[in-house]
Amino acid sequence: MSENKLQNSKRKRMDNGKNKDVIMPSPPSSSELPDDYASFLLNIKEKVRTERLKAVLSANSALVMVYWEIGHSILQKQKEKGWGAKVIDRLSADLKKSFSDMNGFSPRNLKYMRKFAENWTEKEIVQANLAQISWYHNLALLEKLNDNELRLWYAQKTIEDGWSRNVLVFQIETTLHKRIGQTANNFEITLPPKDSDMANQIFKDPYLFDFLGTTEVRKEAELEKKLIDHLEKFLLELGQGFAFVGRQFHIEVGEEDFYIDMLFYHLKLRCFVVVELKAGKFCPGHISQLTMYMNIVDDLLRNPDDKPTIGLLLVRKESYSC
Numbered sequence: 197m198s199e200n201k202l203q204n205s206k207r208k209r210m211d212n213g214k215n216k217d218v219i220m221p222s223p224p225s226s227s228e229l230p231d232d233y234a235s236f237l238l239n240i241k242e243k244v245r246t247e248r249l250k251a252v253l254s255a256n257s258a259l260v261m262v263y264w265e266i267g268h269s270i271l272q273k274q275k276e277k278g279w280g281a282k283v284i285d286r287l288s289a290d291l292k293k294s295f296s297d298m299n300g301f302s303p304r305n306l307k308y309m310r311k312f313a314e315n316w317t318e319k320e321i322v323q324a325n326l327a328q329i330s331w332y333h334n335l336a337l338l339e340k341l342n343d344n345e346l347r348l349w350y351a352q353k354t355i356e357d358g359w360s361r362n363v364l365v366f367q368i369e370t371t372l373h374k375r376i377g378q379t380a381n382n383f384e385i386t387l388p389p390k391d392s393d394m395a396n397q398i399f400k401d402p403y404l405f406d407f408l409g410t411t412e413v414r415k416e417a418e419l420e421k422k423l424i425d426h427l428e429k430f431l432l433e434l435g436q437g438f439a440f441v442g443r444q445f446h447i448e449v450g451e452e453d454f455y456i457d458m459l460f461y462h463l464k465l466r467c468f469v470v471v472e473l474k475a476g477k478f479c480p481g482h483i484s485q486l487t488m489y490m491n492i493v494d495d496l497l498r499n500p501d502d503k504p505t506i507g508l509l510l511v512r513k514e515s516y517s518c
Contacts, residue, residue: 245390253387256398257327259407260334263300264322267313270306284310298406300331308335315344329354330398332361340368349373358392423473424457427510431471437464447492456489467503468493471510478511 226233270287273279284306291301315338316322326334329351337347353372354364388394398404424443431438438460445456458471470489474482490505498505 246387249387249390249395252398252404253328255408256330256401256404257323259404260327260329260331261323262407263309263331264313264316264319264327266306267309267311268319270310271313274310297409300403300406308338311338321348325351329394330361330401331403332397332401333359333364333394336361336365336368340365346373354394355388358388358394360393360397363393423510427471427473428458431458431460437462438469439463441468447489447496449488449492454489456493459493462506465503465506466501468497468505469508470505471508474509474511482509482511 288303441459445459460469486507490507493505
C-alpha cells in the first residue's frame with residue numbers, strides 16, 4: 197500500500213452532531229523530505245532552545261530584582277524607623293495572604309532578601325551581575341563567601357560554565373579561584389550553556405514558578421505524570437494480557453490535537469483499553485472526553501475480530517461539579 201493510500205485509510209468520519217475529520221497523524225518518512233530538511237530542523241530547534249532559555253532567564257532576573265527591592269525596603273524601614281524582627285514575621289504573613297500561591301515569602305527568605313540587599317547596596321551591580329544567576333546561587337554566594345569581588349567572580353564562572361548550585365558550592369569550598377587564578381571581566385557571557393546544570397535548575401526552580409503564577413498547573417502536571425508512571429507499571433506488572441501501546445497517544449479531531457494518557461491492548465480480552473487520569477476532581481466532561489477517545493480508537497485501530505474498546509477513567513476525588 198502506498199504512503200498516500202495509507203494516510204487516506206487512517207481518515208474516518210465521526211458524527212457527534214457535527215461531522216469532523218478524525219485523524220491519527222502519521223508523519224512522512226525521512227526519505228520523502230527535502231535534502232536540507234535536517235539542517236532546517238536543527239536551526240529551528242536551536243532557535244527554540246535559545247529563546248526559551250532567554251525567556252526563563254529574564255523571568256529569573258525579574259525575580260532576583262524583586263527580592264532585592266523587598267530586602268532594600270526592609271533595610272530602609274529598619275534604619276529609618278527602627279523596625280524590629282517582628283515586622284518581618286508580620287510582613288511574611290501578610291504577603292502569604294495576598295500571594296497564597298507563592299512560597300518565597302517565608303520569614304527566613306525575607307531575612308535572606310534583607311541580607312542580600314545589605315551586601316549589595318548598588319542596584320546596578322545586582323541587575324547586571326547577580327540577577328543573571330538563580331536565587332539559590334545567590335544564597336550560596338552569601339553563605340559561603342564574605343568578599344564581594346570573589347562573589348562576583350564565582351557568579352561569572354557559574355554563568356560561563358553553567359554550574360548548578362551544588363557545583364558552585366563545591367568549587368567555592370575547594371577554592372577554585374586559588375587553583376586557576378582569579379581574573380575578573382565584565383560579565384560578557386549572558387547565557388549559560390543550554391544543556392547545563394544551571395539552565396536545567398532554573399527551568400525547575402520552584403521560586404520562579406511561584407513568581408510566574410504557574411505553580412498549580414505545574415504541580416498538577418507533575419502529579420499526573422507520577423500517577424501515570426505508577427499506573428503504567430502497575431498494569432504491566434499484572435501481566436495477564438496487558439500490552440502497552442503508547443503514552444500521550446496523539447490523535448486529531450477536526451483541527452484540534454488530543455492526547456490519550458495511556459493506550460493498552462488486552463491480549464486475552466481482545467480489545468483496546470483507553471486510560472485517562474485526572475489529578476483533580478471528577479467532572480462530567482471527563483466522561484465525554486473518554487467516550488470520544490474510545491470511539492476514535494474503535495474507528496481507527498480496532499480490527500474486525502476485536503471487541504469494543506474499554507475505557508478507564510481515574511480521578512483523585514469524586515465530585516459532581518466542575
